[in-house]
Amino acid sequence: MDSQMRQLIEKDRNHVWHHLSQHSGLKKQDPMVMVEGKGTRITDAKGNNYLDASSGGVWCVNVGYGRTEIADAVRDQLVKLNFFGSTTGTEPAAEFAEKLLEKMPGMSRVYYASSGSEANEKAFKIVRQISQLKYGGKKNKILYRERDYHGTTIGALSATGQEERRLHYGPFAPGFVEFPHCCEYRSQFGDVKDYGILAAKELEKVILREGPETVGAVIFEPITAGGGVITPPEGYWPAVMEICKKYNVLVHIDEVVCGMSRTGKWFGYQHYGIKPDIVTLAKGVASSYAPISCVVTTEAIFNEFLADGSDREAYFRDISTYAGCTSGPAAALANLKILERENLVENTAVVGEYLLNKLKDLATKHSIIGDVRGKGLLLGIELVTDKQTKAPVDEQVAIKIAGMCMQKGLIIGRTNRSFKFLNNTLCLCPILTLTHEEADFIADTIDQVLTELNA
Ligand code: PMP
Numbered sequence: 001m002d003s004q005m006r007q008l009i010e011k012d013r014n015h016v017w018h019h020l021s022q023h024s025g026l027k028k029q030d031p032m033v034m035v036e037g038k039g040t041r042i043t044d045a046k047g048n049n050y051l052d053a054s055s056g057g058v059w060c061v062n063v064g065y066g067r068t069e070i071a072d073a074v075r076d077q078l079v080k081l082n083f084f085g086s087t088t089g090t091e092p093a094a095e096f097a098e099k100l101l102e103k104m105p106g107m108s109r110v111y112y113a114s115s116g117s118e119a120n121e122k123a124f125k126i127v128r129q130i131s132q133l134k135y136g137g138k139k140n141k142i143l144y145r146e147r148d149y150h151g152t153t154i155g156a157l158s159a160t161g162q163e164e165r166r167l168h169y170g171p172f173a174p175g176f177v178e179f180p181h182c183c184e185y186r187s188q189f190g191d192v193k194d195y196g197i198l199a200a201k202e203l204e205k206v207i208l209r210e211g212p213e214t215v216g217a218v219i220f221e222p223i224t225a226g227g228g229v230i231t232p233p234e235g236y237w238p239a240v241m242e243i244c245k246k247y248n249v250l251v252h253i254d255e256v257v258c259g260m261s262r263t264g265k266w267f268g269y270q271h272y273g274i275k276p277d278i279v280t281l282a283k284g285v286a287s288s289y290a291p292i293s294c295v296v297t298t299e300a301i302f303n304e305f306l307a308d309g310s311d312r313e314a315y316f317r318d319i320s321t322y323a324g325c326t327s328g329p330a331a332a333l334a335n336l337k338i339l340e341r342e343n344l345v346e347n348t349a350v351v352g353e354y355l356l357n358k359l360k361d362l363a364t365k366h367s368i369i370g371d372v373r374g375k376g377l378l379l380g381i382e383l384v385t386d387k388q389t390k391a392p393v394d395e396q397v398a399i400k401i402a403g404m405c406m407q408k409g410l411i412i413g414r415t416n417r418s419f420k421f422l423n424n425t426l427c428l429c430p431i432l433t434l435t436h437e438e439a440d441f442i443a444d445t446i447d448q449v450l451t452e453l454n455a
Pocket of ligand 1: 058115116117118120149150151152221225226254255256257282283
């Protein structure tokens with residue numbers, strides 16, 4: 001390693017506070033500093049090169065590294081007009097909104113922000129304001145599902161069903177209520193025939209307990225991502241949609257991970273015939289070449305905020321400065337063109353299915369693999385100590401597996417990260433250009449590591 005890179009690592013160690021990391025470990029071990037990426041591969045300051053099956057560590061560099069086309073589009077836009085406050089329109093914001101909505105039949109308006117948490121906060125404010133405007137403030141509760149994650153800010157964390165993330169940050173915002181998860185592998189009802197329907201009924205029970213007149217919306221991930229890649233069981237979504245309709249509850253789908261082709265359709269909800277009222281997007285919108293997120297609503301939601309002559313106060317009282325940066329929609333537009341031109345939605349579906357089947361084969365060979373789940377290129381391997389009891393492995397085991405994969409040139413997750421967040425699930429979220437050969441490398445490397453561990 002040259003001295004410049006050694007200095008870089010020391011600067012990082014001495015001055016940077018990494019997210020979601022226990023820094024005490026970095027006294028003994030060098031921090032990992034990434035310096036360059038191309039396609040599906042990334043290189044660190046020590047010159048190690050990896051296949052990145054985590055799309056940038058947090059599942060967002062969907063079209064891959066080193067896309068000069070996106071960088072050029074951002075540069076050109078910044079030189080032309082870098083910013084104007086989002087109370088006004090800009091050229092790339094209008095262009096991207098039109099292109100995005102073509103992929104989302106039934107949806108009608110795009111409201112811009114900069115992160116997934118922020119988009120979800122804005123969606124909560126939309127629900128709360130509708131409650132004020134139409135229901136005297138009574139229909140203000142927002143229900144969220146156990147094991148779903150919706151963001152890091154206090155509001156979004158109040159709507160998050162992961163205890164490990166919430167630990168130490170209470171008190172939380174009032175008006176957020178949890179309902180049970182729908183992970184069939186961890187069925188609350190044992191081995192039953194209609195698990196999907198029973199899991200959906202758990203939502204209904206909570207709506208009835210709280211009083212339907214107090215429940216404004218339910219937020220869901222279409223496929224739970226960070227909570228352990230939970231694909232919904234058969235029959236779940238049709239039953240959920242019926243329940244939400246019956247009690248006049250808005251459906252907010254958080255597509256921060258699943259959106260923009262990650263699961264092999266443009267949006268995760270499009271697998272299940274869900275008709276959302278609100279959709280939030282971030283991560284893959286611009287493959288993280290620029291920070292951008294979106295709240296997408298139906299025309300009916302938008303219309304709630306139009307003055308009808310009687311209430312001129314109805315406009316949405318929300319603004320964020322950086323929603324006016326043009327780098328976001330310029331990058332998003334270039335990103336969307338790449339997804340279309342390179343048929344990455346199809347590639348994700350085809351290579352994702354191939355990798356899923358390879359991982360299922362591994363499950364028959366390795367006793368540590370309890371379950372393999374996922375759709376497209378969002379895949380999870382749940383680790384257990386015993387296939388019969390399904391007792392989860394200690395999180396150190398998952399950390400060790402991720403570390404051994406890294407030594408073999410494969411990134412499947414950070415080695416200083418708590419796998420408790422992921423419910424002891426190894427999550428694979430590769431770049432959407434993944435080839436069959438690269439999928440083979442991922443499965444073979446995991447196979448080798450588990451064989452070495454005799455697991
Ligand atoms: N929703 C989901 C489903 C997420 O996975 C995340 C981030 N991992 C967020 C929201 C929050 O997004 P951000 O980190 O951009 O605030």
